Amino acid sequence: MISVKNLKKSFGALEVLKDISIEIEPKEVVVVIGPSGSGKSTFLRCLNQIETITDGHVYIEGVDITDKKVDINKVREEVGMVFQQFNLFPHKTVLENITLPMSVVRKWNKQEAKTKAIALLEKVGLADKADVYPDSLSGGQKQRVAIARALGMGPKVMLFDEPTSALDPEMVGEVLEVMKQLAKEGMTMVVVTHEMGFAREVGDRVVFMDEGYIIEENEPEAIFGNPQHERTQSFLSKIL
Amino acid sequence: MMDFRWDIIIDYLPFFLQGALRTIGMSLAGVLLGCILGLFIALGKMSPLFIVRLPFVWYINFFRGTPLLVQLFLIHFAVMPLFMSPVNPIASVIATLSLNSAAYVAEIFRAGIQSIDKGQAEAAHSLGMNKIQVMRHVILPQAFKRMIPPLGNEFITLLKDSSLGAIIAAPEIFYWGRAAVGEYYRVWEPYLMVAVIYLILTLSLTYLLNYLERRFATE
Numbered sequence: 164m165i166s167v168k169n170l171k172k173s174f175g176a177l178e179v180l181k182d183i184s185i186e187i188e189p190k191e192v193v194v195v196i197g198p199s200g201s202g203k204s205t206f207l208r209c210l211n212q213i214e215t216i217t218d219g220h221v222y223i224e225g226v227d228i229t230d231k232k233v234d235i236n237k238v239r240e241e242v243g244m245v246f247q248q249f250n251l252f253p254h255k256t257v258l259e260n261i262t263l264p265m266s267v268v269r270k271w272n273k274q275e276a277k278t279k280a281i282a283l284l285e286k287v288g289l290a291d292k293a294d295v296y297p298d299s300l301s302g303g304q305k306q307r308v309a310i311a312r313a314l315g316m317g318p319k320v321m322l323f324d325e326p327t328s329a330l331d332p333e334m335v336g337e338v339l340e341v342m343k344q345l346a347k348e349g350m351t352m353v354v355v356t357h358e359m360g361f362a363r364e365v366g367d368r369v370v371f372m373d374e375g376y377i378i379e380e381n382e383p384e385a386i387f388g389n390p391q392h393e394r395t396q397s398f399l400s401k402i403l
Numbered sequence: 404m405m406d407f408r409w410d411i412i413i414d415y416l417p418f419f420l421q422g423a424l425r426t427i428g429m430s431l432a433g434v435l436l437g438c439i440l441g442l443f444i445a446l447g448k449m450s451p452l453f454i455v456r457l458p459f460v461w462y463i464n465f466f467r468g469t470p471l472l473v474q475l476f477l478i479h480f481a482v483m484p485l486f487m488s489p490v491n492p493i494a495s496v497i498a499t500l501s502l503n504s505a506a507y508v509a510e511i512f513r514a515g516i517q518s519i520d521k522g523q524a525e526a527a528h529s530l531g532m533n534k535i536q537v538m539r540h541v542i543l544p545q546a547f548k549r550m551i552p553p554l555g556n557e558f559i560t561l562l563k564d565s566s567l568g569a570i571i572a573a574p575e576i577f578y579w580g581r582a583a584v585g586e587y588y589r590v591w592e593p594y595l596m597v598a599v600i601y602l603i604l605t606l607s608l609t610y611l612l613n614y615l616e617r618r619f620a621t622e
Binding site: 250251263 | 525
């Protein structure tokens, strides 16, 4: 599904990703954890070229997105992304947030897009908010709309960049619930998060990153129960 | 000043009103053309390539860094004769105001566009939108809201600057004021009248802009 080979990313002189290689299988839920500054968000943002890749290759379903000839916009239609800061479009209603890319990118007609969008809003439990503007929503509701918006394009992979980090604690649950549902339905997911409960319960694999490298990866039980690497141990001991 | 001659004002009122309409027309044309041109200049100036940016940077430098009156003379006496003969002074004023305001509007656009959070463009790109679609559907509508106040100021400035047209005999408000001075050898009445008309126009604009700003804000 996703294949990352020797990915490197620098911002000027600062090398954030030093050498990342990983294979992600269809329907797999991969949870990326690690201290801040470890490069996990940058890694995720490289997977759809929101961050330009300095060196190495990322293949999405066999397509090398670092290849200049590849239309990255086409690839992004298949890769949904959810951001820490939601990034809903404030000048559009909830419904329009979801239908905008459907009509602009997929060229679906209005009715088709609307029907699909309402179905998605029902799925995330916000059908009654279709006509309000994002400003009047709580953080948890915003994030659920953002998930619905990304799902609207019918992506094959969903990337989550700390989707609950900007939320009040009581709203974390509702967002994680939607993500769990998605995982159950067989969506391929890469999730950067600090929610260790989610990682343990939903993750098929947990990847621990530090200082631009993948230090350790394994099934959740193994990582949390019996971390092999000393840095993983020290990180987990601080947060668990 | 003791004997204020209202009859001069009444005599010239039809001309002043006609001139006011021209002033409004020239300023509107100037700001509209300036906005269209300004958008392209703003986009050009935001290019990541230095060589593409360069002409746009210098366009802005030139039109912001030289006096409007000099620009008007250059355009009216040097540039316009290449295109029409005789040169219509109204066309010269509109051309000058458009080119000049484009430089200011470009900077307003650029600031407005760059003030939109980066996350907006990232989210739109992540949904598969290309650069033009992101600009058109996500960035510009939001930036426009923020650009209303500075654009309004620019429009007011433009409206006042259109009075320079009198010097090349474009029959706008100030032109008729000068004509009245010439006819009656009185300065107070015509020039005060001119000032009052400009004041009415700019204050009306201010109120209109405040209203627009409030309307967009509640959305």
